[in-house]
Amino acid sequence: MQSPYHHPPYHRLTEFVPLSAEEMSVASRWLTDRRRLWRGKAIRHEGEAVNGVFFLLEGWVGSSLLLRDGRRQIAKVHLPGDMLGFPSLALSHAGETLEALTDVTVCSLPNAAIGRIFEELPRLALGLFLSTQRERVALMQKLSWVGATSAIERLSAFLLDLHHRLEAAGLTESGSFDLPITQQQLGELLGLSTVHINRTFKSLDETGFIARCRGRLKIDDFEGLRRLAATSPPEFAGTAAWTRLRGSETFRKGTQ
Amino acid sequence: MQSPYHHPPYHRLTEFVPLSAEEMSVASRWLTDRRRLWRGKAIRHEGEAVNGVFFLLEGWVGSSLLLRDGRRQIAKVHLPGDMLGFPSLALSHAGETLEALTDVTVCSLPNAAIGRIFEELPRLALGLFLSTQRERVALMQKLSWVGATSAIERLSAFLLDLHHRLEAAGLTESGSFDLPITQQQLGELLGLSTVHINRTFKSLDETGFIARCRGRLKIDDFEGLRRLAATSPPEFAGTAAWTRLRGSETFRKGTQ
DNA sequence: CGGGCTATTGAAGTTGATCAATAACGGTGG
DNA sequence: CCACCGTTATTGATCAACTTCAATAGCCCG
Numbered sequence: 001m002q003s004p005y006h007h008p009p010y011h012r013l014t015e016f017v018p019l020s021a022e023e024m025s026v027a028s029r030w031l032t033d034r035r036r037l038w039r040g041k042a043i044r045h046e047g048e049a050v051n052g053v054f055f056l057l058e059g060w061v062g063s064s065l066l067l068r069d070g071r072r073q074i075a076k077v078h079l080p081g082d083m084l085g086f087p088s089l090a091l092s093h094a095g096e097t098l099e100a101l102t103d104v105t106v107c108s109l110p111n112a113a114i115g116r117i118f119e120e121l122p123r124l125a126l127g128l129f130l131s132t133q134r135e136r137v138a139l140m141q142k143l144s145w146v147g148a149t150s151a152i153e154r155l156s157a158f159l160l161d162l163h164h165r166l167e168a169a170g171l172t173e174s175g176s177f178d179l180p181i182t183q184q185q186l187g188e189l190l191g192l193s194t195v196h197i198n199r200t201f202k203s204l205d206e207t208g209f210i211a212r213c214r215g216r217l218k219i220d221d222f223e224g225l226r227r228l229a230a231t232s233p234p235e236f237a238g239t240a241a242w243t244r245l246r247g248s249e250t251f252r253k254g255t256q
Numbered sequence: 257m258q259s260p261y262h263h264p265p266y267h268r269l270t271e272f273v274p275l276s277a278e279e280m281s282v283a284s285r286w287l288t289d290r291r292r293l294w295r296g297k298a299i300r301h302e303g304e305a306v307n308g309v310f311f312l313l314e315g316w317v318g319s320s321l322l323l324r325d326g327r328r329q330i331a332k333v334h335l336p337g338d339m340l341g342f343p344s345l346a347l348s349h350a351g352e353t354l355e356a357l358t359d360v361t362v363c364s365l366p367n368a369a370i371g372r373i374f375e376e377l378p379r380l381a382l383g384l385f386l387s388t389q390r391e392r393v394a395l396m397q398k399l400s401w402v403g404a405t406s407a408i409e410r411l412s413a414f415l416l417d418l419h420h421r422l423e424a425a426g427l428t429e430s431g432s433f434d435l436p437i438t439q440q441q442l443g444e445l446l447g448l449s450t451v452h453i454n455r456t457f458k459s460l461d462e463t464g465f466i467a468r469c470r471g472r473l474k475i476d477d478f479e480g481l482r483r484l485a486a487t488s489p490p491e492f493a494g495t496a497a498w499t500r501l502r503g504s505e506t507f508r509k510g511t512q
Numbered sequence: 513c514g515g516g517c518t519a520t521t522g523a524a525g526t527t528g529a530t531c532a533a534t535a536a537c538g539g540t541g542g
Numbered sequence: 543c544c545a546c547c548g549t550t551a552t553t554g555a556t557c558a559a560c561t562t563c564a565a566t567a568g569c570c571c572g
Contacts, residue, residue, distance in 0.1 A: 118385070526561070
């Protein structure tokens with residue numbers, strides 16, 4: 001897990017496609033334009049012109065949508081290694097605010113580079129494509145939590161998912177991890193009020209499923225949480241996706 | 257709107273990229289393998305192996321996720337011209353059930369063809385990519401409805417969105433359109449109970465915002481509905497996205 | 513004319529929101 | 543090191559939206 005091959009920006013790509021040296025070298029160029037931002041700052045506001053996408057190197061970022069009356073929905077918490085801002089590529093003005101939930105380091109990739117990747121590095125393009133499809137799956141799952149489950153089920157599912165993703169990034173220690181977001185933000189993430197998040201947390205705490213201390217959370221009973229959580233994480237295709245996509249199908253350029 | 261250029265499967269691609277004759281001819285090949293399905297039948301069940309994606313030619317399709325206890329969330333209603341099943345490309349087993357909400361005609365495109373498109377028809381690939389990013393935006397918006405708005409706001413937003421999309425497909429008549437889905441399905445779509453959907457409908461009806469008759473719905477007061485719906489539809493980039501993506505950025509193959 | 517599904521309505525029950533107050537925490541400057 | 547401040551967490555009490563249960567009515571179809 002600690003080879004550079006598994007760090008951003010390769011991270012999200014090599015899960016689906018093997019990269020050549022050339023491709024990796026292009027990808028590593030993406031890291032040159034870095035930016036540091038403090039907690040609470042926006043990488044990009046909803047409604048601003050779309051100039052590029054971002055890679056998150058350190059810290060947590062929330063992507064959120066604003067409603068007219070000020071309510072807010074956080075669509076996703078992005079963790080180190082994630083790619084940010086792709087949905088807005090289809091829009092003239094960004095459809096989501098990208099806000100630093102902790103101090104963060106991001107690097108950005110201009111729109112034009114995406115176009116070039118599609119033209120010249122198809123495998124990289126496919127990696128990006130599949131990676132964003134996977135995000136779409138995650139988003140559908142979250143919708144199903146918010147639309148069809150109770151507060152305790154939602155929170156359980158979220159904590160399990162979060163742990164799972166943090167673990168993949170090497171940011172957990174035997175079931176415990178930093179949770180540097182406020183209960184307010186957790187509420188906006190799960191579609192619940194601050195107060196109810198607090199009570200739900202308390203209930204998980206008292207049942208012994210989790211333990212909280214400072215900004216740190218430890219999952220004590222994974223099985224218990226999983227029983228609550230109503231969905232299991234989907235099984236990603238891994239590089240099998242790539243294999244599947246390059247099956248034996250006949251398809252010849254120019255004659256189709 | 258009635259030129260073949262605006263029919264599936266071009267429909268969802270030409271919104272973002274101009275297609276060459278060659279590209280259109282490849283795309284038109286996708287139509288060869290058609291399938292008709294009756295209302296209620298599944299095009300593909302959640303958990304099945306992922307063999308391809310689909311284009312919806314006629315009818316409505318719902319993509320839904322199942323929770324352990326039998327509750328169901330419909331992530332999206334797909335209309336004629338839409339592309340189905342892309343999220344599951346990242347999975348080894350489908351993450352969503354694709355169910356015919358009416359009698360439908362679909363055609364399918366095997367996984368392998370997607371891989372070839374990325375290798376050989378980059379502009380087509382980019383069109384697919386952007387189109388799925390736009391779906392992701394729509395999904396985020398829906399999440400914000402379900403997570404942060406009341407029943408009447410949700411239903412209003414949904415009806416407006418639906419009308420908007422049906423209009424683009426030429427399936428409306430001065431504000432009225434067929435609504436061939438049950439209130440049960442509408443509930444699963446918006447995260448509300450059947451009973452509450454019914455009451456919310458009734459309230460919109462009595463206020464004079466809409467009128468219902470058989471399976472048909474007419475929007476009588478767009479402004480009123482828009483005031484209720486807490487979000488406005490995002491502005492898509494259109495082919496500007498493509499232009500933006502091919503900007504003046506320096507990026508030379510092989511030297512990066 | 514039935515039979516099955518869908519829509520509608522009423523009544524009662526729950527979950528979660530809102531309002532409001534207090535406590536704990538984290539960082540600051542003295 | 544301590545007093546202070548703003549932010550966040552916690553708790554109680556009340557309220558509202560939505561769900562559930564249950565029954566009836568309407569529609570579509572053979």
